[in-house]
Amino acid sequence: xxxxxxxxxxxLKQHHPFALLPDEEINALPKRLTARYFxxxxxxxxxxxQCLHLYIIRTGGTETRDxxxxxxxxxxxxxxxxxxAMFRNGKAxxxxxxxxxxxxxxxxxxxxxxxxxxxxxxxYFFAQMGGDRLRSGMQLIESRDDxxxxxxxxxxxxxxxRDLVSIDKSATILEAGKLMSKERVSCLLITExxxxxxxxxxxxxxxxxxxxxxxxxxxxxxxxxxxxxxxVHPDDYAxxxxxxxxRHNVRHxxxxxxxxxxxxxxxxxxxxxxxxxxVYMAGRIGKLTNPADMAKxxxxxPELLSxxxxxxxxxxxxxxxxxxxxxxxxxxxxxxAEEKLGPPPVPYVWMAGGSQGRQEQxxxxxxxxxxxxxxxxxxxxxxxxFKALADFVCDGLNTVGYVFCPGEMMAKTDxxxxxxxxxxxxxxxxxxxxxxxxxxxxxxxFDLRPIHGTKSLFDNLHRLIVSKARDNxxxxxxxxxxxxxxxxxxGFFKNFVMIRGGEHxxxxxxxxxxxxxxxxxxxxHALANGVEAVNTFERLHAIKPLPSISTQGASDLLDAFEFxxxxxxxxxxxxxxxxxxxxxxxxxxxxxxxxxxxxxxAFSVIKNLQGALEHxxxxxxx
Amino acid sequence: MGLRQKIFDxxxxxxxxxxxxxxxxxxxxxIPPADPARSVMETEFIALDLETTGLDPKRDEIVSxxxxxxxxxxxxxxxxxxxxxxxxxxxxxxxxxxxRIFDSDVAxxxxxxxxxxxxxxxxxxxxxxxxxxxxxxxxxxxACKRCFGAPLQIPTVDTLVLALRDLHRSGQPMKSGALKLxxxxxxxxxxxxxxHNALSDAIAASGLFLAQIAKRDPKGELELNRILR
Numbered sequence: 001x002x003x004x005x006x007x008x009x010x011x012l013k014q015h016h017p018f019a020l021l022p023d024e025e026i027n028a029l030p031k032r033l034t035a036r037y038f039x040x041x042x043x044x045x046x047x048x049x050q051c052l053h054l055y056i057i058r059t060g061g062t063e064t065r066d067x068x069x070x071x072x073x074x075x076x077x078x079x080x081x082x083x084x085a086m087f088r089n090g091k092a093x094x095x096x097x098x099x100x101x102x103x104x105x106x107x108x109x110x111x112x113x114x115x116x117x118x119x120x121x122x123x124y125f126f127a128q129m130g131g132d133r134l135r136s137g138m139q140l141i142e143s144r145d146d147x148x149x150x151x152x153x154x155x156x157x158x159x160x161x162r163d164l165v166s167i168d169k170s171a172t173i174l175e176a177g178k179l180m181s182k183e184r185v186s187c188l189l190i191t192e193x194x195x196x197x198x199x200x201x202x203x204x205x206x207x208x209x210x211x212x213x214x215x216x217x218x219x220x221x222x223x224x225x226x227x228x229x230x231x232v233h234p235d236d237y238a239x240x241x242x243x244x245x246x247r248h249n250v251r252h253x254x255x256x257x258x259x260x261x262x263x264x265x266x267x268x269x270x271x272x273x274x275x276x277x278x279v280y281m282a283g284r285i286g287k288l289t290n291p292a293d294m295a296k297x298x299x300x301x302p303e304l305l306s307x308x309x310x311x312x313x314x315x316x317x318x319x320x321x322x323x324x325x326x327x328x329x330x331x332x333x334x335x336x337a338e339e340k341l342g343p344p345p346v347p348y349v350w351m352a353g354g355s356q357g358r359q360e361q362x363x364x365x366x367x368x369x370x371x372x373x374x375x376x377x378x379x380x381x382x383x384x385x386f387k388a389l390a391d392f393v394c395d396g397l398n399t400v401g402y403v404f405c406p407g408e409m410m411a412k413t414d415x416x417x418x419x420x421x422x423x424x425x426x427x428x429x430x431x432x433x434x435x436x437x438x439x440x441x442x443x444x445x446f447d448l449r450p451i452h453g454t455k456s457l458f459d460n461l462h463r464l465i466v467s468k469a470r471d472n473x474x475x476x477x478x479x480x481x482x483x484x485x486x487x488x489x490x491g492f493f494k495n496f497v498m499i500r501g502g503e504h505x506x507x508x509x510x511x512x513x514x515x516x517x518x519x520x521x522x523x524x525h526a527l528a529n530g531v532e533a534v535n536t537f538e539r540l541h542a543i544k545p546l547p548s549i550s551t552q553g554a555s556d557l558l559d560a561f562e563f564x565x566x567x568x569x570x571x572x573x574x575x576x577x578x579x580x581x582x583x584x585x586x587x588x589x590x591x592x593x594x595x596x597x598x599x600x601x602a603f604s605v606i607k608n609l610q611g612a613l614e615h616x617x618x619x620x621x622x
Numbered sequence: 623m624g625l626r627q628k629i630f631d632x633x634x635x636x637x638x639x640x641x642x643x644x645x646x647x648x649x650x651x652x653i654p655p656a657d658p659a660r661s662v663m664e665t666e667f668i669a670l671d672l673e674t675t676g677l678d679p680k681r682d683e684i685v686s687x688x689x690x691x692x693x694x695x696x697x698x699x700x701x702x703x704x705x706x707x708x709x710x711x712x713x714x715x716x717x718x719x720x721x722r723i724f725d726s727d728v729a730x731x732x733x734x735x736x737x738x739x740x741x742x743x744x745x746x747x748x749x750x751x752x753x754x755x756x757x758x759x760x761x762x763x764x765a766c767k768r769c770f771g772a773p774l775q776i777p778t779v780d781t782l783v784l785a786l787r788d789l790h791r792s793g794q795p796m797k798s799g800a801l802k803l804x805x806x807x808x809x810x811x812x813x814x815x816x817x818h819n820a821l822s823d824a825i826a827a828s829g830l831f832l833a834q835i836a837k838r839d840p841k842g843e844l845e846l847n848r849i850l851r
Contacts, residue, residue, distance in 0.1 A: 005699060007816065035697035037812075037832035042840045059813050101811040101836075103829060106696065
């Protein structure tokens with residue numbers, strides 16, 4: 001190869017995905033290229049126009065807009081366009097316009113497909129741009145990780161190891177014992193008729209209720225079985241099944257579907273699994289009697305998080321598990337408070353808001369909570385009891401490790417410890433007379449989840465919130481105005497815009513510029529569509545088929561959310577491993593080029609959907 | 623353009639020299655030249671550069687040739703060629719310093735007649751692109767006369783001349799070195815190139831040419847005769 005073509009090869013070697021190709025392949029590439037030059041402002045491609053090449057930008061920059069004129073991407077040196085055309089029989093999908101005078105290298109479609117066929121990593125990179133690319137990239141990253149079983153992603157149905165062993169309720173204890181021995185099981189299902197469940201009998205029952213009590217083996221099994229056992233559904237998460245076992249101190253759970261037993265799971269199925277420690281931690285918290293001791297358990301959350309992430313948990317898994325522990329601490333503190341203060345004078349429900357409400361907590365979380373009290377509440381008479389309860393729990397949580405909310409969004413604050421009717425007034429005001437600042441502060445109250453107490457108190461209020469928010473376009477526009485105050489850290493040419501100066505110089509704030517914007521987008525779509533879920537993943541799944549967001553947009557956002565969240569968690573895990581306090585400020589250089597490129601994709605997905613949000617709902621108040 | 627040059631570029635003169643040409647040059651002239659009334663998009667170009675033992679076409683010789691073809695205003699890298707030429711005499715030290723081609727490099731290289739036999743079919747029907755064309759035209763013309771009995775006629779675009787016109791039009795004072803290939807490329811946001819040999823210069827000129835055309839007419843509907851020398 002001549003030296004000047006070597007220069008082109010050198011250029012290609014510096015840019016993904018060409019950098020992923022073996023040298024001999026890159027060296028052969030320049031001979032297949034054509035160079036073309038476009039003045040700034042030239043429309044290079046239009047939708048449906050024939051495009052038989054992949055365009056690689058050598059110098060200059062371009063802008064990609066969809067057929068409706070929506071900005072999709074800005075590309076610069078080393079990036080490619082015309083990718084969609086490669087997968088649509090040479091028909092361009094979008095408008096491409098040069099922003100600067102640009103020199104492009106054109107790779108023929110035929111050669112593109114030849115490379116894609118030969119090199120999966122090359123194909124992965126292009127498996128369409130944006131969301132799809134993010135998705136396949138994540139698979140690539142995930143597959144590299146330790147492929148341990150992920151309890152959070154496993155359904156109970158996946159754990160049913162063998163056919164159910166059951167015996168009719170007319171059998172004797174002896175017959176049941178013989179069957180267990182023959183089948184080598186520790187648990188028998190006692191059935192009535194075809195598949196009606198009468199109860200469950202375990203080897204522990206044989207020991208405790210037969211041998212220890214000197215019972216006759218000829219008695220019917222119904223005498224020693226546990227009738228109406230707690231059961232789980234095949235679609236439940238294995239993690240929740242384990243939690244149920246710990247809570248009820250049982251080691252076997254029948255799996256029921258449509259009133260029929262379909263299998264049995266035992267602690268043995270789950271014991272070796274990763275999240276076990278979380279379950280033990282939750283169980284342990286439930287037995288402790290003071291916040292200082294609980295703090296020692298919660299101290300291990302960062303370590304737990306590291307294990308989870310290293311085992312390949314998704315951010316949704318990790319958020320769920322970590323939140324379970326703050327829920328456990330909250331519930332335990334409420335129990336302790338009630339023991340101390342006596343039973344509640346009127347019914348109440350303790351609510352979690354913000355990330356705890358959404359079940360998206362990470363290694364560092366403050367507390368957002370409130371109290372909703374029955375309308376029979378009389379401040380004169382009951383005020384002191386509830387104040388004492390709230391102080392006990394909030395102070396306790398602070399001791400445990402969930403520090404006071406800087407915005408005082410806590411039950412400890414008088415304003416957030418109110419009967420249902422006052423909460424109704426609050427929500428009426430927020431929704432019907434929105435004020436930008438007030439809305440910004442109270443967004444945590446649109447992510448409420450009941451934790452403990454009379455949960456029905458929340459139901460009416462929730463219905464009110466959901467129906468009012470769905471109908472009020474002005475409120476929605478204000479929420480959009482708020483959401484758009486969080487900017488994605490991407491510059492004009494899709495480069496990262498980092499924090500400058502100060503303690504976090506040259507970093508990206510993954511929370512406020514990555515996670516929060518997606519949470520905001522999901523919340524607005526959910527509220528506008530009457531979706532009751534508060535978890536961001538659940539919200540996005542729920543709105544996916546609805547017209548307010550494109551299905552593609554929702555899928556892309558789900559992937560972007562997972563990618564940014566997991567990047568943030570991995571960043572925190574690295575800090576924990578180094579012995580530093582975890583934070584949200586990431587130096588992009590700490591990522592591989594591959595991860596950086598995906599992070600950019602994720603940010604540009606957010607940027608697009610923020611634009612779409614403004615388009616769909618309007619924007620007010622900022 | 624002077625009258626003399628107009629005559630040399632005319633069809634009449636072409637018909638005249640075609641009859642005198644022999645061998646590959648004869649076959650070159652069998653193919654009609656590029657139509658100056660067609661658009662640049664429809665025209666094929668050959669960007670060419672050569673290195674010589676000196677600046678006088680009558681006395682000095684070509685030692686290397688590099689070219690690349692431009693179709694539909696795209697530089698086709700598959701067409702790149704670079705050939706060394708064995709001169710009749712020994713290489714002089716003064717020229718070796720410039721082009722760094724040594725006697726040993728060209729010992730097995732084809733002579734100029736063989737090189738032209740390879741090049742002429744590439745030039746037929748196409749338009750020559752060169753940065754400061756008199757050098758290329760002078761040397762190729764001399765070589766053709768010597769080897770195949772007639773001078774070379776080819777429609778030519780001189781990127782240096784186009785750059786000069788742009789500069790005059792802009793009305794800005796000319797800075798020293800403004801017409802150097804490197805600086806012109808930079809002014810069009812083209813990547814820097816390392817001047818290694820005839821091919822690298824030909825490729826560099828081809829990129830500059832694309833930029834100069836895009837500046838005049840992004841769609842390439844411009845008629846060829848508007849940019850010919």
